[in-house]
Amino acid sequence: PGRVPAAMTRAAIAEFFVRQEGSPPEREWHGRGGAISRICDGMGLDKRTNWMRVRRVLEDTAAAEEAGGVYDPKAKTRNRGRKKIITYDSEQEKVVLNALHSGIGLANATLILNAFRQARKLPTVSYSTVQRFVSDHPCAELRKRRTKKSGKDDKDSAWAKARLILAKQLKQQLKLGEAQASEGSLRLPALSLDMIAFWDEHHKKVRLGHASKWEVRFRLDENGELSPDGQLEPDKPTTSVKFPGEARGCFGVAMVSARGNGMKQGKTLPPFNYTGKTVVGVKTWNQHKGDEFNRVLPLKGQWGGPGRGYKERFPGTWEQELKAQVNKKWICVTDIMDHVVQESTKAFKGSTHEHDFFIYHDALSAWWETEAQEHMKELGFADRQIRSLDPKMPKRYRGKLVGDSPELCRGLDSHGFADLDRSMTLNASLAKLMPPDHPAHDTFNMGTPDAVWSCMAKSWMCSPTSSRIIQDIEHLPAVLDKVIAAEGCVVQDEFLRTGRRARAAEDQDTAHGPSTRTIRPRQRKETLEMPSIHPDLLPAWESLTQGSGGGGVGCGDLELELWSLKRIKGGAEKRWCMKQLRGPFLR
Numbered sequence: 064p065g066r067v068p069a070a071m072t073r074a075a076i077a078e079f080f081v082r083q084e085g086s087p088p089e090r091e092w093h094g095r096g097g098a099i100s101r102i103c104d105g106m107g108l109d110k111r112t113n114w115m116r117v118r119r120v121l122e123d124t125a126a127a128e129e130a131g132g133v134y135d136p137k138a139k140t141r142n143r144g145r146k147k148i149i150t151y152d153s154e155q156e157k158v159v160l161n162a163l164h165s166g167i168g169l170a171n172a173t174l175i176l177n178a179f180r181q182a183r184k185l186p187t188v189s190y191s192t193v194q195r196f197v198s199d200h201p202c203a204e205l206r207k208r209r210t211k212k213s214g215k216d217d218k219d220s221a222w223a224k225a226r227l228i229l230a231k232q233l234k235q236q237l238k239l240g241e242a243q244a245s246e247g248s249l250r251l252p253a254l255s256l257d258m259i260a261f262w263d264e265h266h267k268k269v270r271l272g273h274a275s276k277w278e279v280r281f282r283l284d285e286n287g288e289l290s291p292d293g294q295l296e297p298d299k300p301t302t303s304v305k306f307p308g309e310a311r312g313c314f315g316v317a318m319v320s321a322r323g324n325g326m327k328q329g330k331t332l333p334p335f336n337y338t339g340k341t342v343v344g345v346k347t348w349n350q351h352k353g354d355e356f357n358r359v360l361p362l363k364g365q366w367g368g369p370g371r372g373y374k375e376r377f378p379g380t381w382e383q384e385l386k387a388q389v390n391k392k393w394i395c396v397t398d399i400m401d402h403v404v405q406e407s408t409k410a411f412k413g414s415t416h417e418h419d420f421f422i423y424h425d426a427l428s429a430w431w432e433t434e435a436q437e438h439m440k441e442l443g444f445a446d447r448q449i450r451s452l453d454p455k456m457p458k459r460y461r462g463k464l465v466g467d468s469p470e471l472c473r474g475l476d477s478h479g480f481a482d483l484d485r486s487m488t489l490n491a492s493l494a495k496l497m498p499p500d501h502p503a504h505d506t507f508n509m510g511t512p513d514a515v516w517s518c519m520a521k522s523w524m525c526s527p528t529s530s531r532i533i534q535d536i537e538h539l540p541a542v543l544d545k546v547i548a549a550e551g552c553v554v555q556d557e558f559l560r561t562g563r564r565a566r567a568a569e570d571q572d573t574a575h576g577p578s579t580r581t582i583r584p585r586q587r588k589e590t591l592e593m594p595s596i597h598p599d600l601l602p603a604w605e606s607l608t609q610g611s612g613g614g615g616v617g618c619g620d621l622e623l624e625l626w627s628l629k630r631i632k633g634g635a636e637k638r639w640c641m642k643q644l645r646g647p648f649l650r
């Protein structure tokens with residue numbers, strides 16, 4: 064004992080009892096020279112500490128033989144330890160299995176179960192509790208959802224030096240805005256966190272199949288009931304295509320302070336949709352216009368013969384017709400600039416920085432072209448953009464922003480787009496539970512680029528939340544300090560890439576993989592947050608949180624609606640929701 068597992072010791076005692084002693088009756092076990100004494104002597108066991116242990120093994124062995132079975136040395140240890148929170152054939156089991164069977168992931172299934180438990184005044188459970196229950200369930204198989212086949216950390220690099228210079232500049236501008244510094248070698252405009260509108264592009268690919276990445280298959284009998292001996296359900300893989308379509312848009316957030324009381328509010332700004340198009344600069348746009356203008360000149364038929372083009376066919380409106388045709392494939396960056404300036408102006412109206420707010424847009428090459436910046440000058444915003452103003456900046460980045468710096472794009476790359484993607488996944492899964500004729504099947508679908516955009520636009524007005532936007536933007540000074548401390552190199556713990564850029568970085572000899580030891584929010588009960596749910600999908604949420612036995616819901620209808628819509632207070636934003644989202648957004 065102590066050198067070998069206890070189960071092996073018990074198995075050896077039972078073997079000695081059967082083979083060496085011949086399974087004597089109980090009256091021959093005790094006393095000096097009895098079976099227990101001989102087994103202890105034969106196995107070298109101390110009689111004072113092992114007498115009762117040997118006796119229990121003999122009792123269990125004799126009982127097993129009498130029942131016609133074989134002694135199991137591990138039988139009594141299987142039921143030891145902490146009691147299970149989720150038991151089989153319980154209402155909680157049904158809640159979890161129903162959620163997983165509908166395609167919802169483990170994290171959201173945990174939230175649904177917690178809503179069910181809170182309605183019955185039970186304590187919440189963690190993500191690992193649900194994960195362990197599912198992985199040990201005899202009728203379920205947990206695995207990653209498969210797909211079907213169809214077909215710088217160098218501080219001396221120019222990029223790191225440019226990031227270091229930009230971070231120091233922004234830090235100084237924020238200090239000027241806080242009236243903490245008044246001197247400096249550069250004439251820098253003062254900045255404050257509540258006077259910046261952050262904008263960035265975001266794409267989301269079509270997903271043919273369930274939105275969640277993991278699937279749980281159940282073992283069912285011939286009657287469709289759970290059975291450990293049943294057959295696993297057919298898997299439901301996502302379909303992989305060679306060139307999946309994607310929804311494309313430009314999204315914006317801002318933290319504004321109300322004039323008078325200074326109350327802060329995080330806002331998501333109406334996005335610009337350019338799905339199916341490619342953003343190009345002014346030069347490239349004009350070139351495409353010229354190509355399209357000349358393309359139709361030699362055509363016959365509806366064009367009226369060679370030499371006749373847009374001017375002859377559309378007198379008075381030919382420029383609009385030409386632009387509309389080119390817009391089918393291309394979008395000029397100036398159109399995005401017009402939208403950014405217009406929506407940012409609306410967002411800051413009535414705030415403390417209504418007339419002096421700044422715009423932060425990432426280092427999109429078309430945005431920072433000379434012709435595009437001339438357009439911003441015409442709009443009056445050439446000097447109201449966050450950009451490098453230091454003459455020591457490397458020439459490549461002078462007068463613009465440094466690319467591949469997602470940790471600086473607050474509320475979007477860090478971490479608004481992550482919140483948006485989580486909400487889209489949950490909303491798309493919940494839509495599958497709505498009645499067959501419900502419009503949510505079309506508006507929260509991920510099967511076509513237009514459907515993905517509809518899901519993005521609807522989810523964007525709920526996620527990220529106002530508090531999340533404020534939290535992300537107010538974290539900018541700390542991020543700047545980390546960039547400065549890293550001498551401009553990448554800051555791994557502020558933004559961990561997981562997409563194509565991360566895979567590209569892994570191929571470089573100098574790349575360092577992101578840390579895998581950071582605890583994910585979903586692994587702790589106190590940080591397991593529910594993604595925002597669109598109000599149209601509340602019936603599906605309620606059907607999951609109530610379970611088959613009915614009862615209350617973890618969050619009431621009114622509470623959930625206010626939770627999802629608490630930021631949509633302005634009349635202009637509500638009207639935009641009604642028009643842009645093509646459906647009733649408010650009950």
